[in-house]
Amino acid sequence: MTDLYQSQRAMRHIRKAAMQRGVMAILDIGSAKIACLILRFDGPERLREVDGVGPMAGQSSFRVIGAATTRSRGVRFGEIAVMNETERAIRTAVQAAQKMAAVRVDHAIACFSGAEPRSYGLAGEWDLQDSVVTEQDVARVLSACDVPDIGEGREVVHAQPVNFALDHRSGLADPRGQIGNRLACDMHMLTVDAAVVQNLLYCIKRCDLELAGLASSAYVSGIASLVEDEQELGAACVDLGGGSTGLSIFIKKHMIYADAVRMGGDHVTSDIAKGLRVPLTTAERIKTKHGGVLATGMDDREMIEIGCDSGDWDKDRRAVSRTELIGIMRPRVEEILEEVRDRLEAAGFDHLPSQQIVLTGGASQIPGLDGLAARILGQRVRLGRPLRVQGLPQSVTGPAFSSVVGLCLFAAHPQDEWWDFDIPAERYPARSLKRAFKWFRDNW
């Protein structure tokens, strides 16, 4: 546990160094595409003094100066399956983005969608020594949370305090400086498979980049695609990616639950490839050009040419009706959405005051998906696109890029996590004191 704490702290320091240098790379390692943005930080936020425009959650402090996307290779279910291929794809994206920005980046913040995220709610209590809450007290109450057994080979990526309670007053965002006797906190902890994270770290290191932060893509796409009221009142963000579908639940501007379904748009493509007996690239083309999930009266008459290059003339000149295509796609999309519904139910989404669900991600562009999702997930479903940040190219504004835009916001203005607070003094390992003593004895 302390090792991870230290490595996350080190990442925070690297992020600070990157902010000081002013250039940072944003890497979204997905199963369908790898996107790389390069941000330039212009120092203090320029818009702060202007009336009516707030700091905008740090959005005004950076500008996108380079963007590149490449087809992902060697990534399945949001996890790295073939390391060399993934490394090459990352190199392609990073080099193209660097070329566009004409600047060299050394620091990167990455997000990934797979690795079986699991959410835990933690609670801790602490009796204050003197009645005023100090930063040390916050650190103590965070470390007083009883950590459940997260299992062998799991690591914590997010550990965010979501709520503080002082005596009988709950719902405090920042208890520092307040007066009370007993401080309690709720913390949301997200764990992932350690091996997957290790692979990711290794890949990024092989590209000569230093990792300045790590985030779950379900979380960051929620940041980008949920509007402020939805984050405040409670909403779920469903990020329909290529290999996996992430979902995150937000309330009071904090993520309280995140999960991932190991199915996505690639499965739809492979269904089409199997059903129509065409290569995956052709299936992808058919899906994006003619795909849909809601049947209409026109569909039987709309014949889709399967332009194939197999050498068999009869096979290449086939045509299927759109009804057939919808018949292939719809069960798989329904399956994904039903799985999402089950996960949301398991998380207790029904008990939230607001039942808003936002669909985003590349697979949310299937025509008619909102109608289908409304039938499965509930009436309050909308399609979400990432919010706009300065300098973002037009080609990167689609819903497929909500996690990379969210990661930009995360990089500029990260939420306080457990490791942002100093270790309480009494928790320092005794060994370090001994070493300090030894150093004095040796040198004086």
Add this chain to the structure above:
Amino acid sequence: MQPLTAPRRAAGVAHHRDPAPSKVAYRLHRLWLTPLFRALLRVGLPAFIVTFGVGHYLGDPDRRLALAGSLADMREAVAQRPEFLVGMMVVDGASPALADAIRAVAAVGLPQSSLDLDLAAVRARIVTLDAVAEADLRVNPGGVLNVAITERVPALVWRTPEALELLDATGRRVARVLARADRPDLPLIAGEGADQMAPEALRLLAAAQPLLPRLRGLVRIGARRWDLVLDRDQRILLPPDEPVRALERIIALDQAQDLLARDIVAIDMRNQARPVLRLAPHALRELRRANGIQTVENTL
């Protein structure tokens, strides 16, 4: 009908080229984007190559000598062109005697290339002549060295124990004259340090305009004050300060009472509050006798 052999694709089309940069290309690209490396390569490397090349070439003393020799030859070849040759020296604005002196002092060996001619030094040599106030040298087209001279204008003759000198209005020596008769038009001054107070002498002489027919000159006494000397060895002793005013008083007295025509040796104005007349010997007795006053003569 289908051909029996499958359509063969060209080797390059069969599998798409990998868009990913190789690790070396990636690293080189990143290196190229490093500002320091870029500056080093774009500025530092050419500068180093030029410096090293020139240094290596000049490292050999023989090459250095050859280079210096060829440079000197080239300069010589240009300097010897007829366009640059100065064949004649013309002195303007100087009397013939002064012009000869200037030619002697300038010592310009003609004909000479104008590139080798040091006009500033020649001018400095010419200006050392006392009679020259200003010298303006230029090489005119056609190879003529034109020396425009402004002569000093003598305003005074200064008699020293050794010789007679001509001074200009500022007291600067102009030339020597052999006799006073050479320049009868100029007023005479004498005495130690008289040349330094030449402007004041000129002011006094201007004020003494009514006395001009009788004026012999000005004598500087003790490098301190002036004596105005008239004929009949009459002297007017002027004070050190405001001598012109004292002189004007004397002239006014003279015009009113005909003072200077009387038998007086000197008028002492050194103390302006108390002017003193010094009579000639026997002048008083002669006056009394003329008035019919008999006095008892005794040795006392």
